[in-house]
Amino acid sequence: MSDLIVGIADLKISKNGSDFLVTYALGSCIAISVYDPVAGVGGLLHYMLPDSTLDVRKAKDNPAMFADTGIPALFKACYGLGAEKKRMIVKAAGGASILDDTNFFRIGQKNIMAMRKIFWKNNVLIAAEDTGANHNRTVRLDLKSGKTFIRTSGGEMKEL
Template identity: 45%
Template sequence: MLKIVGMADMKVSGADGDILVTYALGSCVGLTIYDRVAGVGGMLHAMMPDSSIDPNKSKENPFMFIDTGLIKLIDGCVRMGAKKERLEIKAAGCSALKTSGFFKIGYRNFNSLTSALSGLNLALQAYDVGGKSSRTMRLMISDGEVLVEDGGKKIKL
């Protein structure tokens, strides 16, 4: 079953036929985690780098921010049987959709993600980030395959 992960949203699954998908990954980060032994995976579509930007919003919706969303994503998969030490972690997005910009959200999102993962003794195994295009990301729960569509190209992470 196709399960859509919206902006500032997260889904986890252990159902063999499920496909998690998120659309319109511009400066946002799409993050997948997968445990092959447990057959459990999840996806996060986070918009902002750090919950300290707006602590009240992070309490309302932790998936809006990378730091709080990552913790919820890992916890959700662990509750379904995944083990933190077996997680395969992949990311897409973090584009610079405008040619110039003071905030550089895509760049900040990627830095925040790698920093948050490092703080948890985790690392990305693969990623497709940067550039100026919007991406679609899919996670196949049956085998952990992650596909990214970027400007008409399909990339397997």
């Protein structure tokens, strides 16, 4: 059993049933976990910002930094290991905001909106989601069971 750590602005995939894909410290960033139970393929993306037009060159270097380049990259990487879109179970967590969030620090909200728009446009259903509020989250995807677990700061690990 090994933990593959997904950093900030990073994505990892696996089809090894003994792996766990883990990402820590989601503040306003969002983690997307995907799993194809037939192919046994899973992937985890931790993106930082909603929109790659902010820095196109950066997005080319590291698509995982932005929602609109990271999500397609995650799916494509999983197809490469034999996953199929129609079987993939998609879950999302993160997108926290600071308190009495006015129009200023809306990165968490913008990250949530960006992801919903992309999934809606591509006819992808989000099976489970724990987003918003103001706490940090850790996400774990178990490649054996396909289950995604989530832990909020100071709390217990729960299935998402």
